[in-house]
Amino acid sequence: MERFPLKSSGSKMNTTYQSVYKMGTNSSNGRGVHSTSEDDMVDITPVAALQQAGDSTPTHHGTFQLYEHSGRNSAASANSYIAQYFSSSTGDAIIFSGMQGDDDIPGIGQYDDFHTIDWQRDIARDRMRHRYIIKKRQDSIWDLIKGAHDAWSGWVCVLLVGVCTGVVAGVIDIGASWMTDLKFGICPQAFWFNREQCCWSSNETTFDHGNCSQWLTWPQVFGEKRDGPGAYIISYLFYIVWALIFAALSASLVRMFAPYACGSGIPEIKTILSGFIIRGYLGKWTLIIKVVGLILSVSSGLSLGKEGPMVHIASCLGNILSYLFPKYGRNEAKKREILSAAAAAGVSVAFGAPIGGVLFSLEEVSYYFPLKTLWRSFFCALIAAFILRSINPFGNEHSVLFYVEYNKPWIFFELIPFVGLGIIGGCIATIFIKGNIYWCRYRKYSKLGQYPVTEVLVVTLVTAIIAYPNPYTRMNTSQLIYLLFNQCGISNSDPLCDYNRNFTDVNMAIERATAGPGVYRAMWLLFLALVLKLVMTIFTFGIKVPCGLFIPSLALGAIAGRIVGIGVEQLVNRYPKIWLFSGECPTGEDCITPGLYAMVGAAAVLGGVTRMTVSLVVIMFELTGVVRFIVPLMAAAMASKWVGDALGRQGIYDAHIALNGYPFLDSKDEFQHTSLAADVMQPKRNETLAVITQDSMTVDDVETLLKDTEHNGYPVVVSKESQYLVGFVLRRDLNLAIPNARRTMDGITGQSIVYFAGASSPPPGPPTHLPLNRILDMAPITVTDQTPMETVVDMFRKLGLRQTLVTHNGRLLGVITKKDVLRHVKQMDNEDPNSVLFN
Numbered sequence: 001m002e003r004f005p006l007k008s009s010g011s012k013m014n015t016t017y018q019s020v021y022k023m024g025t026n027s028s029n030g031r032g033v034h035s036t037s038e039d040d041m042v043d044i045t046p047v048a049a050l051q052q053a054g055d056s057t058p059t060h061h062g063t064f065q066l067y068e069h070s071g072r073n074s075a076a077s078a079n080s081y082i083a084q085y086f087s088s089s090t091g092d093a094i095i096f097s098g099m100q101g102d103d104d105i106p107g108i109g110q111y112d113d114f115h116t117i118d119w120q121r122d123i124a125r126d127r128m129r130h131r132y133i134i135k136k137r138q139d140s141i142w143d144l145i146k147g148a149h150d151a152w153s154g155w156v157c158v159l160l161v162g163v164c165t166g167v168v169a170g171v172i173d174i175g176a177s178w179m180t181d182l183k184f185g186i187c188p189q190a191f192w193f194n195r196e197q198c199c200w201s202s203n204e205t206t207f208d209h210g211n212c213s214q215w216l217t218w219p220q221v222f223g224e225k226r227d228g229p230g231a232y233i234i235s236y237l238f239y240i241v242w243a244l245i246f247a248a249l250s251a252s253l254v255r256m257f258a259p260y261a262c263g264s265g266i267p268e269i270k271t272i273l274s275g276f277i278i279r280g281y282l283g284k285w286t287l288i289i290k291v292v293g294l295i296l297s298v299s300s301g302l303s304l305g306k307e308g309p310m311v312h313i314a315s316c317l318g319n320i321l322s323y324l325f326p327k328y329g330r331n332e333a334k335k336r337e338i339l340s341a342a343a344a345a346g347v348s349v350a351f352g353a354p355i356g357g358v359l360f361s362l363e364e365v366s367y368y369f370p371l372k373t374l375w376r377s378f379f380c381a382l383i384a385a386f387i388l389r390s391i392n393p394f395g396n397e398h399s400v401l402f403y404v405e406y407n408k409p410w411i412f413f414e415l416i417p418f419v420g421l422g423i424i425g426g427c428i429a430t431i432f433i434k435g436n437i438y439w440c441r442y443r444k445y446s447k448l449g450q451y452p453v454t455e456v457l458v459v460t461l462v463t464a465i466i467a468y469p470n471p472y473t474r475m476n477t478s479q480l481i482y483l484l485f486n487q488c489g490i491s492n493s494d495p496l497c498d499y500n501r502n503f504t505d506v507n508m509a510i511e512r513a514t515a516g517p518g519v520y521r522a523m524w525l526l527f528l529a530l531v532l533k534l535v536m537t538i539f540t541f542g543i544k545v546p547c548g549l550f551i552p553s554l555a556l557g558a559i560a561g562r563i564v565g566i567g568v569e570q571l572v573n574r575y576p577k578i579w580l581f582s583g584e585c586p587t588g589e590d591c592i593t594p595g596l597y598a599m600v601g602a603a604a605v606l607g608g609v610t611r612m613t614v615s616l617v618v619i620m621f622e623l624t625g626v627v628r629f630i631v632p633l634m635a636a637a638m639a640s641k642w643v644g645d646a647l648g649r650q651g652i653y654d655a656h657i658a659l660n661g662y663p664f665l666d667s668k669d670e671f672q673h674t675s676l677a678a679d680v681m682q683p684k685r686n687e688t689l690a691v692i693t694q695d696s697m698t699v700d701d702v703e704t705l706l707k708d709t710e711h712n713g714y715p716v717v718v719s720k721e722s723q724y725l726v727g728f729v730l731r732r733d734l735n736l737a738i739p740n741a742r743r744t745m746d747g748i749t750g751q752s753i754v755y756f757a758g759a760s761s762p763p764p765g766p767p768t769h770l771p772l773n774r775i776l777d778m779a780p781i782t783v784t785d786q787t788p789m790e791t792v793v794d795m796f797r798k799l800g801l802r803q804t805l806v807t808h809n810g811r812l813l814g815v816i817t818k819k820d821v822l823r824h825v826k827q828m829d830n831e832d833p834n835s836v837l838f839n
Helices: 119-136 141-182 229-257 266-273 284-299 307-322 332-351 354-365 371-391 412-445 452-467 477-485 517-540 550-574 594-610 614-624 630-647 652-660 699-708 731-744 789-799 818-828
Strands: 007-012 015-017 033-036 041-044 068-070 075-078 080-088 091-099 713-717 725-730 753-755 782-784 803-808 811-817
Touching (some): 141 284, 141 371, 229 284, 229 452, 266 332, 266 354, 284 307, 307 332, 332 354, 332 371, 354 371, 354 614, 412 517, 412 550, 412 630, 412 652, 452 517, 477 550, 550 594, 594 630, 594 652, 614 630, 699 753, 713 731, 713 811, 725 803, 782 789, 789 803, 789 818, 811 818
Parallel strands (some): 033 091
Antiparallel strands (some): 007 075, 015 068, 033 041, 713 725, 803 811
16 A cells, blocks of 8 residues: 655644544554644654563554654645544544645655555545545635635536537547548538538539539549549549548557557556556547547548547546646546546547436446546536537537437337347457457567557558448448438438338328338448448457547447348338237338337447447437337347357457456456465465564665565564564655655664654664654555455455455465456466456
8 A cells, every 4th residue: 555645845844743542442453644734743653562572472552642753854745635544443443634744755655657546545535635624614714715615626627527528529520520521522612611511502402422513522623523434443542542641640640649549548448447557548648649640540431430539538638637626636546536527528429428428437437436426427428518519510400429210119029129139239249359359469469569550551451442332331430320220211312212112292101112122232232331340340449540449339230230120121011911010010101110220239239349238228319319219229238238248258348458457356247266365365375475574674674675576565564573564565655765864864874774663763872763654554454364355356346455465363474466366366267367467
C-alpha cells in the first residue's frame, strides 16, 4: 500500500503536536498514522512497549502518548488528507485528521506507471478530507464557500465533461461525413459541404444514386460522364487513393505522436477503471491524435467504427478536466468516478443513447460504481446528448443514428426466428473473436508488429480493392445499417425492395408480394458483403489506427438479419395457410418486416462480441427509436450471450485484456478452486522473505536490499528472528525518503540506523538515526496462511487491494500481490500464468 501524495508548499513548520487517544486495552494491534490539518500538524503514533526479553514478542498497548518535538527542515504540505481505521478486539475506532504539514519528502505516495492504485487508502483520504471540510465550514464565510464548492465540484466536473464530449463528437461526425464523401466526389460551390449538404439547395425531386447536379463525382470533375467504363475506373482509382491517404495519415500520426491512440481503447479503459495506472493513456496528446486519427480512419473505408473510440475520447476529456478539481485530480480512486461518467457520455454521443450509455458504463466498463456515480453518469450522458443534438451533425430532426418506424407489430411465432438469429449472432461473434485474437497474437509475437504503418496500408488497400465493386460494402457502414433497418415503401428504389407489388396509395397497407430478381441479387451481394466484412474486421480490429467495433458488429448482424427476414417473409408469402401463420397474418397484407430482423440480428452479433445484455437492448431501442420491440431484442441478446459463453468464455474486450496481460480481476468470474493463501504467497515455505527490521538495519543495508531485489514493497518486522509484523513500506517511498534525508538531515551516513518503530523516539547520540516511520503503513491488510483463496480473491476484487500479507500466529510468512492472484487464477484455469505482464 502507498501513502498519500504530499506536495510541498514551501512554508516552514516549527512544532509538531502529537495527540493522545485511548484505545481498548486489549487491542490486538496498535496502529498509527501521520496526519496534518490546515492549522497544525497532528502526528498520531502508537506507544507500543516492544518487550523483546525472552521470545522477542511485541506487546502493543492501546495507548497514544502526547508529546512535543521540534521539526527540522519540514515544509508545509497542502491538500493531503487521510483516514485510518483501527481495529481492536474490543471494538473499532476511527482516527482521522485533516492534513497540511511537514512533508519533507516530495513525491511520497504517488503511483508509478503500470502500478495498481490503493482503493482503500484513496477512499479513506477523501472521506477524511470531506469530514475536515464539514468541520471547518462553521469557522468562517470563506470556509463555508469552500465547503459549498467542494459539494458541487463533482457536478460541475461532469457538466464540463458532457459539454466537451458533445462538442468533440459533433466535430468527429461532421469531419468523418465530409471526408467519407470526398472519396466519391466534391461540391464545387462549397468544397466543405458533404454530398447531402451540397444537395440541400437543389430543386430536383429525384437523385440518381443519391447524387444531384450540384455534386460532382470525380469523373465529372475530369470532364467524363457520370456513368460508363471510364467513369467507373476513375471512381475506383480515386476511392483507393483517398482511402490510402487517409489511412496513412492516421497511422503516421498515431505512430509519431501518440501510440496509445490506436485501437478502440475500451479494454484499457476497463483496466484503468479497475485501478490500474497507465500514464499518458488519457493525456492531451492521446486525445488530439485520437480525434484526428479517428476521423481519418473512419473516412478511409476500413471495416471499423467510431463508437468505441468515443468512450476513450470522453475518458481522456474526463481525466484532463478532473485536474481542474483537486478533489478528483489528486485522488486516483475519486478520479475513476469521473471516468465512469465520461464513459457513459462517450456511448451517449456515439449512439444518441444516454440511458444506454449509463448502463454500458455500469455493466461493461466500470469496476467501482457507487450510487452517486450513477446519478452523475446520467447527468453527464444527458448533457453530452443535448449538446450533440444542438450541433445536429446529422442534419435531421432525430438525434438517434438509425431512426426507423415500423408499422406492424411483431407476431408471436417470430420469436423462433428471433432466437435463431441470436444463435447465428453468437456463432458469428465467436468466429470473429477467435479469429481476431489469433491474428493479434500472431502480430504481437512476429515481425509483423514492427511494421504497423505498412500493415495499415496493406489492409486498407485490400479492403478498398474488394469493397468497391459491391455497392453494399462500398457505401458507408452506417448508411448500410440504416438501409438494412428500413422497411420497403413507395420511395425506396434499392434492389432490396424489388417486390412484385404496385403502390397506388401512399397510405395503403403494404401488400404481401413475391420477391423480384432484384431482391435475390441483393441477397447474394449481402451474403458476399457479410463474408467480406467478417474477414476484414478480423484483420482490421487491432491495427495501429483508432478503430471501434460497434458499427462493424451491427453491420454483420444487420446483413444476416435482413437475409433471414426476407426468407421468413417469402415463406409466409408462399405458405399463408399454414396454421402457424394463418391466425396471425391478415389475408393479403404483409405482416413480416425484414428491417426488424436486421435490427434483431445487429443486436445479436454485437451482444455476442461484447457479451452485453441489458445495456445492449436499451442502446438498440434508443438507437432506432422503436420501444415496442424490446422482447425480440431481449430474446436475441440472451440467446447470443448463451451461445457465445458456450463456445468461448470471453468477450472481445476481456480477450484483449488477457492478450495484453493487464492485471484485471473480473468481478463477474467465480473462483471455484480449493487452494489456500499459503499455496499462493511469495516466497514459498522454507524460502527467505525479504524484510526490513524496525530498528536494526543501517541505511547501507536498506539500499543493498533495494539493489538486490525488485519487490514493490517490503514488510517491516520487529526482528528477523521473531518475524512479528510491524507494517509495510513501499520501495518507491524508500527510494524517495533516503536520498531526501541525506540532503536535508545532518549526520546521515551509510551506518545510520533506519528507524521504523513508532513506539518511542530514536535513542540520542551517534550514529544518527534515520526515522522513517512516516512512510510506514502500520495497518496493512493481513490474512492467515489457512485463509481460502476464494476469500483472498474476493478481498482483492471488492476492496481493490494491491497486496496482502500472510501471517501465522502473528508471525509474517509471506506476501500475496495482485499479480500473484492473477497468475494463480490462470494456473488453476490451465492457462499460461506468465501472460500477466504488469505489477
